[in-house]
Amino acid sequence: MRTALVGLLLLASVACAPRYRSKESLRSLTVTAEGGQVVRVQYWPDDAASAEQVSQAIPAALARLRPWGKLAVPVTITLYPSHEAFEAAIYREGYGWLRAWARYDTIDLQSPRSWALFVGPEQKDVEELLTHELTHCIMYQQAGSEWSWPYKGIPLWFREGMASVAADQGHRRKSPEFIYGFYSSSSPTSGSGDGAGEGGTAVRSNGDPVSDPEPLYQSDQEVVYASAHWAFQFLLDRYGMERVRKILDEMNDGRLFNAAFQSAIGIPPDEFEADFRKYILWRGWER
Numbered sequence: 001m002r003t004a005l006v007g008l009l010l011l012a013s014v015a016c017a018p019r020y021r022s023k024e025s026l027r028s029l030t031v032t033a034e035g036g037q038v039v040r041v042q043y044w045p046d047d048a049a050s051a052e053q054v055s056q057a058i059p060a061a062l063a064r065l066r067p068w069g070k071l072a073v074p075v076t077i078t079l080y081p082s083h084e085a086f087e088a089a090i091y092r093e094g095y096g097w098l099r100a101w102a103r104y105d106t107i108d109l110q111s112p113r114s115w116a117l118f119v120g121p122e123q124k125d126v127e128e129l130l131t132h133e134l135t136h137c138i139m140y141q142q143a144g145s146e147w148s149w150p151y152k153g154i155p156l157w158f159r160e161g162m163a164s165v166a167a168d169q170g171h172r173r174k175s176p177e178f179i180y181g182f183y184s185s186s187s188p189t190s191g192s193g194d195g196a197g198e199g200g201t202a203v204r205s206n207g208d209p210v211s212d213p214e215p216l217y218q219s220d221q222e223v224v225y226a227s228a229h230w231a232f233q234f235l236l237d238r239y240g241m242e243r244v245r246k247i248l249d250e251m252n253d254g255r256l257f258n259a260a261f262q263s264a265i266g267i268p269p270d271e272f273e274a275d276f277r278k279y280i281l282w283r284g285w286e287r
């Protein structure tokens with residue numbers, strides 16, 4: 001009985017061997033959306049249904065992004081059959097919550113088929129995620145060239161905030177109240193002083209969700225994404241869509257993010273980040 005079970009398990013593992021690594025079996029679909037925007041979807045045979053679902057979501061996602069701009073060059077989306085395969089493709093480990101990684105003209109995507117154990121996601125969820133990821137591509141393509149985009153110095157709160165707001169993901173984000181709670185518990189002037197972990201109010205010395213998010217990104221992604229979303233919404237509410245879009249135009253003209261922001265908004269980004277922190281600490285969303 002045991003041998004039979006081992007045999008079965010072996011068979012199963014052979015059946016699940018990483019066929020996705022072979023480039024020969026890679027297939028693709030090409031979607032041409034409004035304005036001649038082109039997105040190619042690459043996938044391995046097991047993900048044919050997911051590739052279809054993704055392809056169907058692309059025109060709707062790009063239509064939602066019309067106010068923000070359009071793709072200047074074609075984007076290739078690659079579907080990976082499991083979370084492990086996806087993490088291997090983006091050279092990261094331990095980001096169980098991450099589903100996609102966008103660059104200038106590529107999106108690596110964990111196949112929607114594998115997002116949950118038993119049921120595939122609804123079309124609206126796939127469309128929402130694609131809207132978010134395609135925002136990144138549109139932003140990077142407007143901000144720079146194929147070579148210059150990673151060097152523009154676009155802060156994480158702006159990248160993720162714009163994508164989250166454009167995809168209307170406020171319903172997924174924690175509230176400003178949650179960010180307030182984070183700041184309150186991490187401020188050196190409150191809580192238990194310097195005894196991190198003592199008295200139940202640990203004092204954080206590393207990372208601010210807006211101005212220094214990297215130390216928090218992997219383990220405190222909820223506060224990082226919530227802060228990005230509400231900071232970007234705060235920027236839009238205060239300065240308006242036209243001036244926010246001007247930041248992208250200024251980068252397109254060759255400026256780095258800080259100079260583009262200063263020119264379009266009138267204050268440097270760190271002053272804006274401090275204003276957002278005050279808005280949270282003074283509970284500005286309640287007024």
Ligand SMILES: [Zn+2]
Pocket residue numbers: 132133136159160163
């Ligand atoms: Zn994102």
